[in-house]
Amino acid sequence: MGFRGSHILSITQFERAEIEHIFSVADRMEPYAHRQRASKVLDGAILGNMFFEPSTRTRVSFGCAFNLLGGEVRETTGIKNSAIAKGESLYDTARVLSGYSDAIVMRHPESGSVAEFAAASRVPVINGGDGANEHPTQALLDLYTIKKELLSHDRTVDGLRIAMIGDLKYGRTVHSLCKLLSLYDNIKLVLISPKELQMPAEVVENLREAGHEVVVSDQLEENIQHLDIVYSTRIQEERFSSPEEADLYRGRFRLNQTIYTKYCEPNTVIMHPLPRDSRVAANELDNDLNENPNLAIFRQTDNGVLVRMALFALVLDVVDLVDKYSHDVRWYAGGRF
Ligand code: CP
Numbered sequence: 261m262g263f264r265g266s267h268i269l270s271i272t273q274f275e276r277a278e279i280e281h282i283f284s285v286a287d288r289m290e291p292y293a294h295r296q297r298a299s300k301v302l303d304g305a306i307l308g309n310m311f312f313e314p315s316t317r318t319r320v321s322f323g324c325a326f327n328l329l330g331g332e333v334r335e336t337t338g339i340k341n342s343a344i345a346k347g348e349s350l351y352d353t354a355r356v357l358s359g360y361s362d363a364i365v366m367r368h369p370e371s372g373s374v375a376e377f378a379a380a381s382r383v384p385v386i387n388g389g390d391g392a393n394e395h396p397t398q399a400l401l402d403l404y405t406i407k408k409e410l411l412s413h414d415r416t417v418d419g420l421r422i423a424m425i426g427d428l429k430y431g432r433t434v435h436s437l438c439k440l441l442s443l444y445d446n447i448k449l450v451l452i453s454p455k456e457l458q459m460p461a462e463v464v465e466n467l468r469e470a471g472h473e474v475v476v477s478d479q480l481e482e483n484i485q486h487l488d489i490v491y492s493t494r495i496q497e498e499r500f501s502s503p504e505e506a507d508l509y510r511g512r513f514r515l516n517q518t519i520y521t522k523y524c525e526p527n528t529v530i531m532h533p534l535p536r537d538s539r540v541a542a543n544e545l546d547n548d549l550n551e552n553p554n555l556a557i558f559r560q561t562d563n564g565v566l567v568r569m570a571l572f573a574l575v576l577d578v579v580d581l582v583d584k585y586s587h588d589v590r591w592y593a594g595g596r597f
Contacts, residue, residue: 366388394432423490
């Protein structure tokens with residue numbers, strides 16, 4: 261694919277070389293995301309940030325990424341605050357908003373809705389999560405993080421050993437991440453979930469067709485040994501018919517420091533797309549892991565800004581202009597990175 265003017269709707273639209281290109285552009289965004297330099301390359305551009313489903317990090321990090329490149333952000337949050345609540349179609353919404361914006365990020369509770377919206381949009385649309393279907397930019401930031409974490413141990417993504425744990429049926433982040441990993445070689449995936457919440461069969465089939473080893477289990481401890489990454493996920497309560505139905509699965513697979521020390525290799529990296537459910541009944545990733553140096557969850561969220569800046573720079577075709585329209589920051593910006 262060419263990036264200029266393209267929608268980003270599914271991880272399946274990318275070849276491996278394009279993924280590597282996104283990551284190399286993301287690396288170049290570091291001085292801006294880390295507040296050493298400020299760029300005005302998107303001065304005058306407007307992002308329509310349309311979140312029709314709850315979000316903290318995807319919505320805010322997309323907005324920050326656009327701001328860090330010098331652009332402005334206009335937001336709509338929640339269906340009830342938009343004219344969709346009055347019966348307006350996705351087609352009409354897309355025609356209207358693409359007149360106001362230079363790029364649009366959209367999250368929506370229905371699978372396929374962002375693609376439907378993009379078909380009517382006159383500007384590039386990026387999928388910020390469509391129902392249980394896909395979350396392509398989360399998969400990109402996850403793989404970018406995996407790559408960096410492995411590099412610190414002289415490893416590459418090829419040969420990766422990873423467990424995905426939790427609600428693999430409704431978890432769109434793991435769907436996109438599996439599709440992305442199918443572009444790499446010789447991966448071992450251990451898919452740990454309640455039987456009722458297993459990874460969709462076509463995703464597993466796709467991984468096996470790509471030559472990867474896939475283990476499916478409903479047991480945690482015996483399956484998190486000898487791995488590079490354990491990737492925990494939340495029970496996707498919003499996809500169930502009632503909170504009580506989700507309660508049947510909450511708290512089934514809890515990772516804490518005691519279990520980590522007993523079963524995981526000392527360098528196993530702990531990931532989660534967040535939000536983690538820290539309520540007592542769930543607590544899939546315990547707070548007692550917060551000081552564990554292998555807990556990468558906040559490195560993931562920081563990396564999300566780099567990857568999303570890279571996507572905007574690529575889609576709006578300004579990669580080689582970011583540095584030209586930049587200056588040193590004038591404020592105290594130390595300590596965070
Ligand atoms: N990972 C993720 O999509 O988080 P938010 O729901 O907060 O955007």
